[in-house]
Amino acid sequence: MKNEEKDLPKDVISLDAATQDVTEWMDLKRMKPRQRESNSETIDELIQDTMSGQLSFDHDKMKVVQHLLFPIGKNEDVKTIEYDYRINTGKLNNHLKQVKAADVDGRFLAHITALSGVNSGIVSKMDTEDLSIAKNYALFFI
Secondary structure (H helix, E strand, O other): OOOOHHHOOOOOOOHHHHHHHHHHHHHHOOOOHHHHHHOHHHHHHHHHHHHOOOEEEEOOOOEEEEEEEEEEOOOOOEEEEEEEOOOOHHHHHHHHOOOOOOOHHHHHHHHHHHHHOOOHHHHHOOOHHHHHHHHHHHHHHO
16 A cells, blocks of 8 residues: 555644744743753654644744644534643642642643633543643643
């Protein structure tokens, strides 16, 4: 069976532009060099997701937009999810109240819902490919 490249996603922005977007986000977040170094693999994934068009950065609104590979809902109504660049402790704690410390998936879900403001029921319906991207972003807030 012949491997068809037409089904493979193409990069929509260059490596340099994606790196610049992610770096600007880290600068606006005031991410320390040590945190950047320890999360270098995840940063590389964010850059790749930005190159492919699955993530975009709106530095004016201070939002990261995830363009879902698999939209959610009967009519695929939810096509994007927007995440805040920063989050305060009070907002995050409201989402973590019912989550046990050892519940890793629950903690990720709480962070994703706190950062996006999207109902946990919607986030729970995300395809694993989309959820992986959301988790990579949320990792910087855990």
